[in-house]
Amino acid sequence: MKKILVVGAGGQIGTELVPHLQKNYGHDNVIAADLRPEIVEKLSKTAVAVPLDALDTEAYAETIKKYEVDSIFNLAALLSATGEKNPQLAWKINMGALLNSLNLAKEYGCALFTPSSIGAFGENTPHNKTPQDTVMRPNTIYGVCKVSGELLSDYYHTRFGVDTRSVRFPGIISNGAMPGGGTTDYAVEVFYHAVKTGKYTCEVPEDTYMDMLYMPDALEATTQLMEADPDKLIHRNSFNITSMSFTPKQLFAKIKERIPEFEADYKIDPVKARISASWPDCLDDSCARREWGWNPKWGIDEMVDDMIRACREKLARGEY
Ligand code: AKB
Secondary structure (H helix, E strand, O other), rough: OOOOOOOOOOOOHHHHHHHHEEEHHHHHHHEEOOOOHHHHHHHHOOEEEEEEEOOOOOHHHHHHOOOOOOOOOOOOOOHHHHHHHHHHHHHHHHHHHHHHHHHHHHHHOOEEOOOEHHHOOOOOOOOOOEOOOOOOOOOOOOHHHHHHHHHHHHHHHHHHOOOOOEEOOOEEEOOOOOOOOOOOOOOHHHHHHHHHHOOEEEOOOOOOEEEEEHHHHHHHHHHHHHHHHHHHHHOOEEEEOOOOOHHHHHHHHHHHOOOOOEEEEEEOHHHHHHOOOOOOOOOOOOOHHHHHHHOOOOOHHHHHHHHHHHHHHHHOOOOO
């Protein structure tokens, strides 16, 4: 990777992926693109930033040409819970951004990373140690887009030779930008609330297991996979990865060990309850470990310590 374009750079992943890529590949070799002018303005303080609507094929092509881009990270997407509020819009954005990325990657010879998700699985997928290759019949529009995206990305690789690669992200826990509209968002929000008010109301049922990943491991996964030897990749779109799996109740107990006054209660959102129940409890990520050396560093205890520290610092700086 020499010249990298991050599309959707102002979201939860992009906000931290841009500095991670800058560190590895050089400040001027990373172009941060986002649709929202106020976000582009913010990004421009620390990165080469450009306004870009991923659905605007011409503007997308111009950006690739202007900056001589050879690798694209396509992060533009609506998440699972938001997608259920407006399925047509979710299909339009998620598939539109992907199709443009695939066609332009093909035309300009770029490598392409597009995240998939645990949302690609559904109710009749085995929930325990979910295999790499298994039943994928999701019941959300987000999941339908993810499965379609995986198939299309593999198709563009085998049919046109496009270097497409992807991981199935679990919930990503981070302290940069907030996630928005996801089913796993509770595992981020709770830290901000626990540190500020000592209280949190959770919309996901207390005993629902879901896989999670701390952001530093998610960043490492993206660069590690994109740098992996193509001859070793049996799979491409998309690899199961995980580093921890827990329920809301278990996470809140860990927080309470560190903030004894913390109290959580529940006001279940039926959409999030349905989605979270249909997703795996814990993934089998052995293919990623074998094929490109996936080896996460962060477990639940280290992650909880670090999130509390970071949220306390943000609060002290008056950032929320
Ligand atoms: C969501 O909850 O929608 C996302 C995901 C797991 O893909 N965080």
